[in-house]
Amino acid sequence: MNGIIIGQYVPGDGFFYKVDPRSKIAAIFFLMIATFLLRDIYQVLGALIITLGLLAIGKISLIKVLKGLKPIFILLIFTFVFQILINRQGNILVDTNLSFTIFNILLVIIAFVIWRFLAKYKKYNFLLLLAFLIGSILIFINVNFDFAYNYQLTSFNLQIYEKGIEMSIFVVLRLLIIITLSTILTLTTKPTDLTQGLESLLSPLKKVGFNSEDFALIISISLRYIPTIFDEANKIMQAQASRGADFSEGKLKDKLKQVISLLIPMFIIAFMRSEELADAMESRNFVPGKARTRIHILNYSYRDVLVTAFTVIFFVVALLFRLNVLGY
Amino acid sequence: MGIRFNEVSHKYSSFSNVNTSAIYQVSLAIDAKDEFIALVGHTGSGKTTLAKHMNALIFPTAGNVEIFGKTITKKRNKDIKYNEIRQKVGLVFQFPEYQLFEETVLKDVMFGPLNFHIDKKEAERLAIDAIKLVGLDESYLNRNPYNLSGGEKKRASIAGILAMDPEILVLDEPTSGLDPAGKRVLMELFLDIYKTTNKTIIIITHDMDLVYEYFSRVVVMNEGKLVYDGTPEKLFKEHDLSKNHLDYPNTVKVLSHLNKTLNLNLNIYQKTAIDAIKEIEKAGKL
Numbered sequence: 268m269n270g271i272i273i274g275q276y277v278p279g280d281g282f283f284y285k286v287d288p289r290s291k292i293a294a295i296f297f298l299m300i301a302t303f304l305l306r307d308i309y310q311v312l313g314a315l316i317i318t319l320g321l322l323a324i325g326k327i328s329l330i331k332v333l334k335g336l337k338p339i340f341i342l343l344i345f346t347f348v349f350q351i352l353i354n355r356q357g358n359i360l361v362d363t364n365l366s367f368t369i370f371n372i373l374l375v376i377i378a379f380v381i382w383r384f385l386a387k388y389k390k391y392n393f394l395l396l397l398a399f400l401i402g403s404i405l406i407f408i409n410v411n412f413d414f415a416y417n418y419q420l421t422s423f424n425l426q427i428y429e430k431g432i433e434m435s436i437f438v439v440l441r442l443l444i445i446i447t448l449s450t451i452l453t454l455t456t457k458p459t460d461l462t463q464g465l466e467s468l469l470s471p472l473k474k475v476g477f478n479s480e481d482f483a484l485i486i487s488i489s490l491r492y493i494p495t496i497f498d499e500a501n502k503i504m505q506a507q508a509s510r511g512a513d514f515s516e517g518k519l520k521d522k523l524k525q526v527i528s529l530l531i532p533m534f535i536i537a538f539m540r541s542e543e544l545a546d547a548m549e550s551r552n553f554v555p556g557k558a559r560t561r562i563h564i565l566n567y568s569y570r571d572v573l574v575t576a577f578t579v580i581f582f583v584v585a586l587l588f589r590l591n592v593l594g595y
Numbered sequence: 596m597g598i599r600f601n602e603v604s605h606k607y608s609s610f611s612n613v614n615t616s617a618i619y620q621v622s623l624a625i626d627a628k629d630e631f632i633a634l635v636g637h638t639g640s641g642k643t644t645l646a647k648h649m650n651a652l653i654f655p656t657a658g659n660v661e662i663f664g665k666t667i668t669k670k671r672n673k674d675i676k677y678n679e680i681r682q683k684v685g686l687v688f689q690f691p692e693y694q695l696f697e698e699t700v701l702k703d704v705m706f707g708p709l710n711f712h713i714d715k716k717e718a719e720r721l722a723i724d725a726i727k728l729v730g731l732d733e734s735y736l737n738r739n740p741y742n743l744s745g746g747e748k749k750r751a752s753i754a755g756i757l758a759m760d761p762e763i764l765v766l767d768e769p770t771s772g773l774d775p776a777g778k779r780v781l782m783e784l785f786l787d788i789y790k791t792t793n794k795t796i797i798i799i800t801h802d803m804d805l806v807y808e809y810f811s812r813v814v815v816m817n818e819g820k821l822v823y824d825g826t827p828e829k830l831f832k833e834h835d836l837s838k839n840h841l842d843y844p845n846t847v848k849v850l851s852h853l854n855k856t857l858n859l860n861l862n863i864y865q866k867t868a869i870d871a872i873k874e875i876e877k878a879g880k881l
Binding site: 499502505510513528531536 | 692
């Protein structure tokens, strides 16, 4: 439970730290739409280079952004493979038959065992995984004993097309751009600024009955209490563990019972806490919906003009590409 | 030997870069029987962290803890049954809200024994005994623990641990949040349990009056380090308590003030108010 960090904000003083959160949120929103307007791999590649340029301007280290990619790494690989297999346009590049016989399945199992044995070299974990995957595909393609033909279980015709590779790279690049953009926003903006910016951007919705101030308050309070709740869950777990309900031991039925022993106190404590918080806010004269002054007042500066101008240019260019006004 | 700390340090993983150990190189030995120990220290001095090490709820980041012959180190050891340790060393948490969850007091107190695979009837008997022992009568058995008052909740949570029949009992600030009379009743109860069963009882507290009156051994923590282990009397005589962010008991404060202002020669080391009054009467000033 330890080590859960809400928000990725890392204090710093790059260019984007000083940009007003409102223009940052709006800019990221429109840049993302613009990215989806692009239809061509070269355009997306250009957009990626521009995005990396933004990182350089903001003095944000690429490593931090790559770390942010970690959780969606599987998703990226999945999209990549899926696109390659599904798309059947353009020239055919690879056309082989994957045959699954008892013998090459055995070989793959042996390869798997060797891979697991090597897994203790954590440094090369990723390379080993790659080697294993490629190796097993090669085994399925190449190892085809004639005598084993009768033992064939099933076969699969692997066809990779030019367009498939192009599209898969295109989709992955597009995802990379979007994630990099959102990482720039979350790395350089405090959660409080983020909610304040959101509140300000959503304030026109007041006319249709949506109170953006309450919305922002709800978000910021929930963000602030997530670590507290985790802390409390930890304490409850320890209190129950000292009564013999160890969450890491026991049968499934016991574990279910133990989850109940965690959930009930958590709910009760959360309700107690929210009631106390409401009282504390009220005793400091907080009235929902009433106008309040702020400690930090958002201010636009020349940086916001730059960011907005960049966003408009980027968006318009993307739109022109989409409408085939610009082309090659 | 019950519990032995060998140069135990514990560092909580923190998000900030502040490198502070909750406890630092603590060495301490506690017998399995016949000890009545007070663990005192300012808030944040590492008392609770120390207590959590006593039944292997958290593991030391350096050093080791021996609990009834089992050595607890940094890594989780598959050969050690941690549940057994927790049954032998019962730890009562400071806030009963973290512990109570069943719909009746009886069921909640039975939760511990049932986890240790005690037969249901036997568990019920143990639970009823424990509930009576902490001074709640039978009308409480079927009440909802969340509808009890603060002191009653505390008693219920203590009963929940007592019902497990631990060999060593560790109580994290059992008297905090109670009224003065309730404090005394509870302390008498612990003293009674100690005297009748000879179980080792370790109590975390801030109240130096209680410490002086009831305890023969006191362990003082300051900023994560163990700074004193011995009798309360020696602590008050030889140590500057203000350095450890602690206060002298009221009897000592009053008597030493009288000595200073009235130029008397009273023995200031009196455990209770009554003893102090007697000492003053002896001097013939009342």
